[in-house]
Amino acid sequence: MTMISETQNKVQPEAQVHVSRGYWQTVWRNLRRDPVAAVCMIVLALIFAGAIFAPLLTRYDPAVGSIVSRLKPVGTEGHILGTDEQGRDMLTRLLYGGRMSLLMGTVPVLLALVIGGSLGTIAGYFGGRLNTVIMRAADVLFAFPSVLLAVAIAGALGAGVGNALVALTIVLIPPLLRVTESAATQVRALDYVEAAQASGAGSLTIIRVHVLGNMLGPVLVYSTSLLSVAIIMAAGLSFIGLGAKPPTAEWGLMLNTLRTAIYSQPLVTILPGLFIFLVSLSFNLLSDGLRSAMDVS
Amino acid sequence: MNDMTANTATPGGTPKLSVRELSKRFHVSGGGLMGGEARYVHAVSDVNFNLDKGTTIGIVGESGCGKSTTARLIMHLINPDSGKISLDGDPVGADPASLKKFRRDVQMVFQDSSASLNPRLTIEQSIMFGATIHGTPKAEARKRSHYLLNRVGLDPARFAGRYPHELSGGQRQRVNIARALAVQPKVVIFDEAVSALDKSVEAQVLNLLNELREEFELSYIFISHDLHVVRYISDTVMVMYLGQVVEYGPVEDVYNTPQHPYTKALLSSMLSVDPDDRTDAAPIQGDPPSPLDLPSGCCFSPRCSHVADICRSLSPRITGTRTRQVACHLVDPAAGHPECAT
Numbered sequence: 204m205t206m207i208s209e210t211q212n213k214v215q216p217e218a219q220v221h222v223s224r225g226y227w228q229t230v231w232r233n234l235r236r237d238p239v240a241a242v243c244m245i246v247l248a249l250i251f252a253g254a255i256f257a258p259l260l261t262r263y264d265p266a267v268g269s270i271v272s273r274l275k276p277v278g279t280e281g282h283i284l285g286t287d288e289q290g291r292d293m294l295t296r297l298l299y300g301g302r303m304s305l306l307m308g309t310v311p312v313l314l315a316l317v318i319g320g321s322l323g324t325i326a327g328y329f330g331g332r333l334n335t336v337i338m339r340a341a342d343v344l345f346a347f348p349s350v351l352l353a354v355a356i357a358g359a360l361g362a363g364v365g366n367a368l369v370a371l372t373i374v375l376i377p378p379l380l381r382v383t384e385s386a387a388t389q390v391r392a393l394d395y396v397e398a399a400q401a402s403g404a405g406s407l408t409i410i411r412v413h414v415l416g417n418m419l420g421p422v423l424v425y426s427t428s429l430l431s432v433a434i435i436m437a438a439g440l441s442f443i444g445l446g447a448k449p450p451t452a453e454w455g456l457m458l459n460t461l462r463t464a465i466y467s468q469p470l471v472t473i474l475p476g477l478f479i480f481l482v483s484l485s486f487n488l489l490s491d492g493l494r495s496a497m498d499v500s
Numbered sequence: 501m502n503d504m505t506a507n508t509a510t511p512g513g514t515p516k517l518s519v520r521e522l523s524k525r526f527h528v529s530g531g532g533l534m535g536g537e538a539r540y541v542h543a544v545s546d547v548n549f550n551l552d553k554g555t556t557i558g559i560v561g562e563s564g565c566g567k568s569t570t571a572r573l574i575m576h577l578i579n580p581d582s583g584k585i586s587l588d589g590d591p592v593g594a595d596p597a598s599l600k601k602f603r604r605d606v607q608m609v610f611q612d613s614s615a616s617l618n619p620r621l622t623i624e625q626s627i628m629f630g631a632t633i634h635g636t637p638k639a640e641a642r643k644r645s646h647y648l649l650n651r652v653g654l655d656p657a658r659f660a661g662r663y664p665h666e667l668s669g670g671q672r673q674r675v676n677i678a679r680a681l682a683v684q685p686k687v688v689i690f691d692e693a694v695s696a697l698d699k700s701v702e703a704q705v706l707n708l709l710n711e712l713r714e715e716f717e718l719s720y721i722f723i724s725h726d727l728h729v730v731r732y733i734s735d736t737v738m739v740m741y742l743g744q745v746v747e748y749g750p751v752e753d754v755y756n757t758p759q760h761p762y763t764k765a766l767l768s769s770m771l772s773v774d775p776d777d778r779t780d781a782a783p784i785q786g787d788p789p790s791p792l793d794l795p796s797g798c799c800f801s802p803r804c805s806h807v808a809d810i811c812r813s814l815s816p817r818i819t820g821t822r823t824r825q826v827a828c829h830l831v832d833p834a835a836g837h838p839e840c841a842t
Contacts, residue, residue: 222661226620394616395626398676401575402630402683403603412629416620 226499233496240492243485250482254301263292265299265452274468285471287457288464293471297478300452304479307364307446307453308434311371316426318372319379324418326380327387328410338384341377349374353436357445367446371436375429382425386418393417424494431486438479454479516719517551517574517606517687522583524573528792541791543569544743547583548818549736551687554713556720558734558751560727560766562788566743567723571691574721575608587686604634607680611692613672617664623649623675624660630683641682648678651715652708670701677708681716689721694729706733727770731755736823739763742791742799749824759826761804798829806830 224232234240253260268290272279275286277293284293326337344352356370390396391414399409438455440446447453449460454475461472524544530536544566551557559567572578574585576593585592585602592602607630610616617626627645632638646656652674664672673693680688690709694702706729713720724730730737730751737754739747739762747760758764765784786803789795795802801811810829818827819834826832 220624220657220661221659222622223663223666226663394610394612395618397577398608398610398616398679399618399629400577401603401606401608402633403600404629404633408633412621413618417618 229499230493230496233499234492237492237496239488240496243489243492246481246485247489250301250478251305253298254305257295257298257302260298261292261295263295265291265295266450267291274464274471276468277470277474284474285468287461287471293474296452296457297454297474300454300457300475301478303364303447303451303453304434304438304441304455305482307367307371307437307441308430308482311368311375311437312426312429312433314368314372315375315379315429316422319376320383320422322376323380323383324387324410324414327384327389327418328391328406328414330388330391334384337380341380344373344377345381349378350436350439353440354443354445357440362445362448364447364451367437367440370440370445371433374436375433378429379422379426383418383422386421387414390414390417420497424490424497427486427490427493431483431490434479434483434486438475516553516588517721518584518586519547519549519551519574520584520586522547522570522573522585523581524569524578525581539792542743542794543791544573544580547738547740547745549738549745549748551719551721551736553686553719554717555735556713556722556733558730558737559721559723559740560725560730560737561740562725562766564788564791565740567725567740568691569743570740571608571689571721571723574689575603575606600634604630604683605685606687606689607683607685608689608691609673609676609680609693611695613669613676613696614664616676617672617679619664622661622663623654623667624656626664626675627679627682630679634683644682645678648681649675651681651712652678653704654678670697670705673697673705674708677705677712681712684716685718687719687721689723691723692725693722695724695726702729709733727755727767739766742788742794744799744827745818745825746800746828747826748818748820749826753824759831760800760828761806761830762800763826765803798827 234244257265268286270290272282272286273290274288275282275290277283277285279285282292282294284297286292287296322337322341326334347355353370353374356373357367360366360369396409396413399413404412437446438453438458441453441455442459444459447456449456457475458472458479461468461475465472522544523542523546525540525542528539528541530538547566547570549557559570561567569578573580573583576599587602587605590598593599617623621629624642624645627648628638628641631641631644636644646660649656649659654671654674659667659671659675664675667675673696676693677688694705697705709720710733712718720733722730722733734751737749737751738745739754739760741762747754747758747763754763755767758767762784769784784803789799789802795812796815797813798804798807798811798816801807804811808829814829816827816829816832818825819832820826
């Protein structure tokens with residue numbers, strides 16, 4: 204009894220304040236409880252971990268093959284997933300290829316989120332002429348089909364991973380700009396933003412404290428779904444020779460170089476495509492899961 | 501009636517908040533690249549009033565008469581076309597620094613209690629925000645927020661860490677009041693702040709407002725369409741119709757002896773507890789004219805039961821003493837005279 208009363212006395216009045224579960228804690232809890240989203244997160248975590256820790260998981264070099272062991276089937280001794288047309292270990296190539304493919308899929312989305320997101324927030328929050336100028340400029344980019352535009356930009360800049368990243372970023376900016384603009388426009392019209400203005404806060408403070416947190420939801424959902432598109436587009440650019448160059452391992456490029464073997468080793472040939480499909484599908488389903496997880500008051 | 505004598509006892513002193521010739525029109529269409537005649541909504545025209553320390557001015561009128569626009573213009577949430585606003589003699593809006601200071605001295609509570617709290621911030625964070633903007637250290641702002649929560653009747657231990665959606669409408673509006681008071685303002689504007697609450701909660705909040713006004717020596721601008729509430733809380737009342745002030749004066753004077761036909765009609769629409777006073781007759785006919793297309797002359801003339809020829813041709817000026825004014829040709833035949841001072 205004395206122990207209990209002692210601990211009670213030690214508790215500061217501040218610590219007794221009831222703190223409710225925050226919005227993002229609730230969203231995270233909902234997301235974990237959604238079986239589809241949970242499986243997607245596990246799949247993505249495994250593929251990302253495999254790509255990051257590739258050197259620890261395989262003893263082969265992704266660029267060095269053996270002329271005697273070309274196009275071995277799946278399940279070969281020493282080459283679990285077979286070998287490619289130059290006798291390089293497929294598992295190794297897929298793990299290292301994941302590094303490049305995931306990089307080319309995620310970096311443009313992140314860059315577009317930063318650039319398009321800030322422009323969209325500015326356009327939505329300040330409105331008026333600034334909004335017109337920014338949004339009409341985005342409309343010019345919107346007028347082109349996105350894949351065609353990416354191919355055109357990458358083609359004009361020349362083949363290479365860096366140029367492909369630039370091309371994909373430019374293509375992804377307009378849709379993100381539009382989503383953040385509409386989210387910011389909605390939030391800025393709410394009374395609490397007006398109340399914050401009335402308390403004398405500057406625009407940057409209001410955007411940081413009151414606007415960003417409340418527009419993050421839809422932007423996050425949309426970015427996740429864009430990741431699934433970007434992965435496919437990045438692989439596509441490499442497939443047609445505008446992205447990674449041989450002998451770099453990259454899923455889209457691997458699909459291209461293996462396509463001649465599609466009749467002799469169909470299973471080996473489709474493996475890179477299977478990974479592209481898995482990552483893209485997982486991001487897509489995760490985006491859906493995120494949307495419903497955010498559906499809380 | 502002590503409040504009223506206090507109101508009139510300082511004719512020479514500087515009123516706390518003074519609003520002069522405040523006007524705003526909104527551009528609707530035309531006049532741009534496409535040509536055509538520019539069309540405007542005259543949301544607020546030529547609003548004047550003084551607010552003395554420790555008193556409350558009520559602004560009444562039907563929907564769309566410019567009550568809320570007046571509040572937003574005073575806060576500079578919308579930029580006025582013209583008008584001078586000064587607080588304790590200092591003009592406002594000349595430079596950003598004066599506006600920031602003004603926005604600490606004047607605060608606003610909105611009608612929608614849930615939309616005016618950021619759903620991602622806890623109650624405590626919402627209340628602290630304004631104070632930290634003005635340089636109050638975090639620890640002190642937190643202490644003040646807990647004090648204010650206590651003061652508006654919410655236990656800080658239970659409510660400080662909660663999110664707005666966990667509270668009822670009445671509790672949220674108390675939080676909004678605490679939020680407004682956290683920057684230690686001199687004037688608080690209530691824009692239909694109790695209109696969305698149910699009657700019992702409304703009464704509690706009104707009593708709370710009266711207590712807070714005494715404790716913090718506040719002045720209120722109380723905007724409402726509820727005439728009973730305005731009578732209860734205000735010292736002075738301003739009746740607006742289509743963006744114009746039609747009658748102004750001490751609340752009991754205006755309620756007991758209304759002079760403008762619109763005020764009379766408005767007051768006779770009040771529900772009475774006395775069954776003998778009840779009437780089926782609508783006190784006022786029709787809808788207000790479109791603010792896009794104001795009638796010539798007095799803007800109330802199309803609906804006025806006492807309309808005379810002059811009302812249709814000449815807009816009446818608001819005339820009277822410093823404390824009691826009305827804009828009607830029938831009350832003051834000199835109201836139409838262009839030389840007539842307001």
